[in-house]
Amino acid sequence: MRTKIFGGLVCLVAVAFIGLPAFAADDDDSKPKLTIKKVMGQAFKGKDPLVKKVAGGGASAEEAKKLHEMLVALSKNESPRADEEGNKESWKKMTAALVKASKGVVDGDEGAGEALSKAANCAACHKAHKPK
Numbered sequence: 001m002r003t004k005i006f007g008g009l010v011c012l013v014a015v016a017f018i019g020l021p022a023f024a025a026d027d028d029d030s031k032p033k034l035t036i037k038k039v040m041g042q043a044f045k046g047k048d049p050l051v052k053k054v055a056g057g058g059a060s061a062e063e064a065k066k067l068h069e070m071l072v073a074l075s076k077n078e079s080p081r082a083d084e085e086g087n088k089e090s091w092k093k094m095t096a097a098l099v100k101a102s103k104g105v106v107d108g109d110e111g112a113g114e115a116l117s118k119a120a121n122c123a124a125c126h127k128a129h130k131p132k
């Protein structure tokens with residue numbers, strides 16, 4: 001009886017491991033598609049960054065969607081300072097606000113651009129999350 005249960009467990013574990021490579025594929029939703037630096041460079045950096053353009057209402061629907069996808073990727077990253085007290089919660093909150101506001105712009109919600117502009121607070125986020 002005991003060995004039967006044990007054998008069954010071994011089988012389950014083996015199946016779980018065989019299943020792993022499928023989870024490691026590119027379409028794995030739990031893994032960020034872009035690093036924080038990439039998102040910063042492509043959507044935040046510069047004189048007229050994508051995030052400001054979308055927040056200001058001057059972007060196309062295509063651009064708003066692209067930004068939203070980048071911000072989802074941003075939120076799936078871990079803050080470089082995740083080992084600091086309370087850091088994980090703060091990162092979650094700040095990136096969730098960006099994800100929510102950009103989704104609002106995509107959906108045409110009223111006030112979403114303003115919310116996005118507020119959420120894209122460079123100094124507040126860098127103070128808490130950018131490596132010193």
Ligand code: HEC
Pocket residue numbers: 036037038040041044045046049051079080094095119120121122123125126129130131
């Ligand atoms: C939600 C948080 C957050 C917001 C908002 C944010 N940043 Fe960042 N930014 C980061 C983090 C974290 C890093 C450090 C990434 C690293 O070192 O891995 C960073 C790094 C950068 C970098 C350096 C990238 C590199 O290649 O080293 C630039 C440039 C930058 N941010 C610009 C901006 C600007 C401009 C804004 C506002 C318009 C902004 N960021 C808003 C989190 C944020």
